Amino acid sequence: MRTPLVLVASLAVVGLIGVAHPRPAHADVKIVATVPDLASIAKEIGGKKVSVTALSLPSQDPHFVDAKPSLVLKLAKADLLIAVGLELEVGWLPSLQTQARNSKIQAGGAGFLDCSTSISVKEAGNTDRAKGDVHPSGNPHYLYDPRRAGKCAKAIADKLAAIDPDNAKTYAAGYAAFAKRLDGARADWEARLAAYKGAPVITYHASWIYLSDWLGLDQVATLEPKPGIPPTPSHVAQVIKTGKAKGAKVVLQEAYYPDKTGKLVAKKLGGAVVSLPGGADVGQGESYVDHMDQLVDKLADALK
Amino acid sequence: MFRPLIPMALVAVAAPLTAHAQPTPAPAPPPAPAAAAAPADDATAPADDAAPPPGDAPEDAAAPDGDAADDDEDLSDIEAALADDAAAAEDARPAPPQGGLAGAAAALNPDLSFIADVAAAWFWGDDPMQTGDHDPQVNGFTLQQVEMSIAKSVDPYFRFDANIVFKDDGAEVEEAYATTLAMPHALQVRAGKFLTRFGRLNATHPHTWDFVDQPLAFGRVFGGEGNRGAGAELSWLTPLPWYTEVLVSVTDPHGEGTARSFLGASDRALDTPLDVQTTAAAHQFFDLNDDWSLLWGLSWATAPNPSGDATRTHVVGADLYVKWRPITRASFQQVALQTEWLLRRRQQPAGTITDLDTYAQLTWRFAQRWGVGGRWEYGGAPAFTGATVVDDLDPDWTEARQRATAQLTFWPTEFSRLRAQASVDRPAWRDPVWATFLSMEFAVGAHGAHKF
Numbered sequence: 150m151r152t153p154l155v156l157v158a159s160l161a162v163v164g165l166i167g168v169a170h171p172r173p174a175h176a177d178v179k180i181v182a183t184v185p186d187l188a189s190i191a192k193e194i195g196g197k198k199v200s201v202t203a204l205s206l207p208s209q210d211p212h213f214v215d216a217k218p219s220l221v222l223k224l225a226k227a228d229l230l231i232a233v234g235l236e237l238e239v240g241w242l243p244s245l246q247t248q249a250r251n252s253k254i255q256a257g258g259a260g261f262l263d264c265s266t267s268i269s270v271k272e273a274g275n276t277d278r279a280k281g282d283v284h285p286s287g288n289p290h291y292l293y294d295p296r297r298a299g300k301c302a303k304a305i306a307d308k309l310a311a312i313d314p315d316n317a318k319t320y321a322a323g324y325a326a327f328a329k330r331l332d333g334a335r336a337d338w339e340a341r342l343a344a345y346k347g348a349p350v351i352t353y354h355a356s357w358i359y360l361s362d363w364l365g366l367d368q369v370a371t372l373e374p375k376p377g378i379p380p381t382p383s384h385v386a387q388v389i390k391t392g393k394a395k396g397a398k399v400v401l402q403e404a405y406y407p408d409k410t411g412k413l414v415a416k417k418l419g420g421a422v423v424s425l426p427g428g429a430d431v432g433q434g435e436s437y438v439d440h441m442d443q444l445v446d447k448l449a450d451a452l453k
Numbered sequence: 454m455f456r457p458l459i460p461m462a463l464v465a466v467a468a469p470l471t472a473h474a475q476p477t478p479a480p481a482p483p484p485a486p487a488a489a490a491a492p493a494d495d496a497t498a499p500a501d502d503a504a505p506p507p508g509d510a511p512e513d514a515a516a517p518d519g520d521a522a523d524d525d526e527d528l529s530d531i532e533a534a535l536a537d538d539a540a541a542a543e544d545a546r547p548a549p550p551q552g553g554l555a556g557a558a559a560a561l562n563p564d565l566s567f568i569a570d571v572a573a574a575w576f577w578g579d580d581p582m583q584t585g586d587h588d589p590q591v592n593g594f595t596l597q598q599v600e601m602s603i604a605k606s607v608d609p610y611f612r613f614d615a616n617i618v619f620k621d622d623g624a625e626v627e628e629a630y631a632t633t634l635a636m637p638h639a640l641q642v643r644a645g646k647f648l649t650r651f652g653r654l655n656a657t658h659p660h661t662w663d664f665v666d667q668p669l670a671f672g673r674v675f676g677g678e679g680n681r682g683a684g685a686e687l688s689w690l691t692p693l694p695w696y697t698e699v700l701v702s703v704t705d706p707h708g709e710g711t712a713r714s715f716l717g718a719s720d721r722a723l724d725t726p727l728d729v730q731t732t733a734a735a736h737q738f739f740d741l742n743d744d745w746s747l748l749w750g751l752s753w754a755t756a757p758n759p760s761g762d763a764t765r766t767h768v769v770g771a772d773l774y775v776k777w778r779p780i781t782r783a784s785f786q787q788v789a790l791q792t793e794w795l796l797r798r799r800q801q802p803a804g805t806i807t808d809l810d811t812y813a814q815l816t817w818r819f820a821q822r823w824g825v826g827g828r829w830e831y832g833g834a835p836a837f838t839g840a841t842v843v844d845d846l847d848p849d850w851t852e853a854r855q856r857a858t859a860q861l862t863f864w865p866t867e868f869s870r871l872r873a874q875a876s877v878d879r880p881a882w883r884d885p886v887w888a889t890f891l892s893m894e895f896a897v898g899a900h901g902a903h904k905f
Contacts, residue, residue: 206743209780213867216905217746218696218738225639225690240867244902247612250690252635257609278897282866377866379821405783407821 178313181227181254183238184211185428186292187264189437190302191231193330194323195309198316204245207426207440210405212282212377216241224249227260229312231305234265235289260312265289267304268297271358281375292428294359295335295441302327334438338445339364345452349395351388351418353402353411360401360444369395372402372410380410392418399451403427421451563605563613566898568660570597578886582878584672587620587659589890596621597665597892600658604901610635614901616658627658628681639690648681648710649702649732650688651752652793653772655679661903663791663816664860665874665890669830670810673847674714674768674795680754681710682730696738706730706756713846714766714797719759730756738905743781748774748905760845761802768797785821790814804839808832822865828858834881852881870894 177200182188188203195201202223205214211233224230224245232238246255253260270287277283291297306324310317346365350357353372361368370391374384391397398420400411404427411422425447429440574589581590589595599619606612615629630645650656655671671679684704691697706715706729715730723729736750752770757763772793779786792813799806810833816826832854835844844850858876865871874890 206780208782215746215776215778216902217740218698218736218748218905219740219746221690222696239899239902241902244904247632247634248641248690248904250634250636250639250641252609255606255609255634257606278866278868282868407783407785 178228178309178316179226180229180231181223182231183214183242184233184292185431186298186437186440187231187233187301187305189429189431189435189440190298190327191229191305191309192431193327193436194302194306194320196319196323198313198319199309201431203428203431204242206432207428207430208405209427210403211237211427212240214238214241216244218248220245221248224254225251227251227254229260229262229308230254231262231264231308233289233292234263235270235286236284237289262304262308264301264304265291267300271362272355281373282377288355288358290356291359292437293357293441293444294363295331295338296363297359298437298441299328299331302331330438334442338441341445341449342452345449348399348452349392349397350399350401351392351397351414353400353406356403357401367395369397372400372414385410385414389414389417399423399448401425401448423447423451563603564899564901566602566896566900568598568600568602568658568894568896568900570599570659570892570894571595572597572665572890572892574888574890576886576888578878578884581886581888582880583666583888584669584677585659585667586677588666588677589888589892598659600627600660602898602900606634607631627678639692641688641690642685643688643702644685646681646683647686647704648679649704649730649754650686650700650734651675651680651732651754651768652734652750652770652795653748653774653791654793657903660894660896663814663826663862664828664858665872665892666858666876668793668812668828669832669854669856670793670795670812672713673808673810673832673850674797676709676712676717678709678712680730680732682706682708684729686732697735698737699735700733702732703729704732711756714754714758714768714799715756716759721757721759728757730754744777744779746774746776746778746905748776758799760799764800764802766797766799768795770795785818787816787818787824789816791816801839801841804837804841806841806844807836807838808834808844818862822863824862824864826860826862828856828860830856830858849882850880854878854880868896868900 178195178198180188180191180195180199180201181204182191182201183204185203185205185207188201191199192201204220204223205211227249230246232242243256252258255261256263265287268291270291272284273287274285275283276285292301302324306320309320313320342364347367349367349369350361351370351372352368355371355373355376357366357368360366370388372380372385372388374381380388392414398415398418400415400420400422402408402411402422402424404424408422408424411424415422423444425444426440429435429437570587572589572595573593574595575592583590587597589597597620601617601619603615603617604613611631611633613629613631616627617629618625618627626646628645628647630643630647633640633642636642648656654662654668655675659667667677667679682704684702686700686702688698688700691699705711706723707717707719709717711717711730732752732754734750734752736748739747741747750772752768752772754768754770755765758766770793772791774789774791776787776789778788790813792811794809794811796809797807810831812828812830814826814828816824818824832850834852835847835850856876856878858874860872860874863871870893872890872892872894874888874892876888878886878888
């Protein structure tokens with residue numbers, strides 16, 4: 150059996166040596182983002198110089214995406230992979246990266262961007278799953294904070310300029326335009342919600358801490374007793390008690406979670422459920438700013 | 454009732470884990486991602502911004518000790534170049550990772566996880582014929598396995614994966630292989646010891662199986678440990694617009710992982726290079742729409758068998774996996790149909806033996822934490838040609854055997870699983886065996902992602 154082994158090994162070595170194959174300058178930069186919000190931001194920055202796909206839908210819980218082989222195909226051809234990071238995609242992305250056979254988009258490759266490295270992370274250091282399905286490196290739901298999304302956009306622009314230096318100016322301009330639009334929208338959002346600083350809210354999953362951080366909301370309870378553990382009757386009773394004591398009326402949740410419990414709690418508290426898609430519906434032409442706009446609309450409505 | 458077993462096993466094997474978890478105050482530069490900008494409000498400025506002590510420079514600048522420099526080379530030039538490199542590496546030193554968690558040396562440790570499977574079983578009927586090595590085989594409790602998975606990138610070119618299984622009778626390296634990450638033309642090589650990618654289930658470990666025990670088809674054709682061996686695999690992701698992967702592997706035809714159809718425990722040497730086990734497979738995947746997926750494949754494996762001087766075994770297989778999981782609306786539901794068919798032909802000195810083995814299973818996850826499943830299995834009667842009239846491997850297996858199984862699963866989280874399973878095994882040549890299993894599974898550590 151030595152001969153075939155040696156053969157295959159030599160083939161492998163020859164293959165490794167021939168690894169450098171620069172991208173032709175005229176082609177689009179193929180970007181794959183793990184979630185739709187990142188896909189939307191990347192598209193706004195890259196414009197016509199890039200083509201962008203998302204690996205998950207806004208209606209999908211990004212913790213539990215199936216590692217479908219069709220996603221392998223997208224990654225195999227990608228020049229840039231943009232991930233949320235902080236173990237959000239740990240259950241599916243590493244397997245896809247390995248199968249993609251694309252050195253660029255491996256962790257540590259020139260075409261891999263973990264956006265969480267560009268922002269300040271909250272809740273890092275949870276390393277005991279007795280606390281639920283926690284993320285040791287920090288809470289990954291930072292895209293609900295437009296300030297952090299802005300930093301993430303800057304990191305995307307810098308990364309694009311690094312892998313496609315010919316179009317660096319386009320990316321810088323794309324970023325500037327996006328940042329201006331985002332800052333303008335943010336000022337508007339902040340103005341609309343300024344009156345609700347300190348307003349108590351209940352959330353389904355611990356995925357809104359960055360939003361609370363940004364708007365100064367007071368997150369008084371989560372319907373999940375611990376991250377990843379579905380609500381239990383005794384816990385929900387406690388949440389209602391806490392909600393009443395703190396005067397909370399709004400339950401915030403992503404639309405991919407069941408909303409029966411949220412509706413029950415909101416009804417008991419005389420408020421409403423704010424149920425939102427997990428990201429921009431890029432397939433329908435929606436952008437990150439549109440998605441946040443929708444969020445602020447619903448939130449302002451519910452907090453009234 | 455399982456409590457005392459598991460914590461003991463886990464404590465024993467987890468000891469090295471906790472030792473690794475200690476943050477190392479080493480001054481080594483952190484392996485942070487390139488170009489990571491330091492967050493504005495990162496208060497934990499590292500103390501190692503200053504020039505590293507001699508001999509502790511970043512890898513790029515690691516000086517080759519004297520032996521690398523030939524006499525006729527100009528040492529001063531080399532030193533100047535090294536100094537430049539070191540300075541450049543210092544300039545390019547990325548910001549430290551945040552939170553200190555991914556801190557320095559500890560972050561270089563491989564990802565480790567432990568998975569324990571323990572079961573309580575009761576059989577009605579004489580002499581149950583469970584074929585899997587990790588199956589419960591006797592009345593009472595069974596520690597099916599404690600699996601330790603190790604994974605990490607080796608360098609930009611390879612990643613390393615290993616699965617070491619601890620059982621009551623010892624530990625075994627079930628898999629340990631490297632996978633290339635950077636070969637051109639969508640090629641990939643795996644080398645080491647691995648489960649061959651024959652069909653769908655063979656390359657996976659019990660903790661990804663829907664049922665507590667191994668399908669009869671694999672036990673009969675490949676053995677209780679599935680088909681695996683040391684060797685190398687070359688696979689290619691074709692440029693077709695839908696997912697199509699083809700692969701060929703060559704592996705050692707000896708050992709436990711080839712016990713049933715190939716050389717197994719026989720000490721027969723390989724006469725020609727073609728005497729290795731050769732496996733070839735092709736898989737295609739179709740996104741029927743957002744909610745429906747279809748994966749199917751064909752496999753073939755061949756190697757010598759020990760019955761004669763030049764006798765070989767050929768196994769061909771077909772597998773199909775159809776999954777429905779709505780992702781365009783909020784739902785925890787999943788339905789999956791999985792079936793594999795194996796046709797085996799063994800050459801004997803005086804003829805051939807042919808048998809057909811299959812299973813089909815349907816699983817339904819009907820709630821976030823609950824699922825049910827049913828499985829039907831069939832192991833056909835061996836067909837003989839020539840003067841061969843007895844199957845030495847299974848002399849009693851002269852007629853068809855069928856087994857029907859049902860299971861109920863409860864997942865407290867994705868890191869634990871409780872199952873109840875009942876089955877009736879009906880070999881036509883003997884009395885049926887009824888079996889019930891209760892099984893518990895726990896996973897700790899940084900367990901990696903699974904394939905579809």
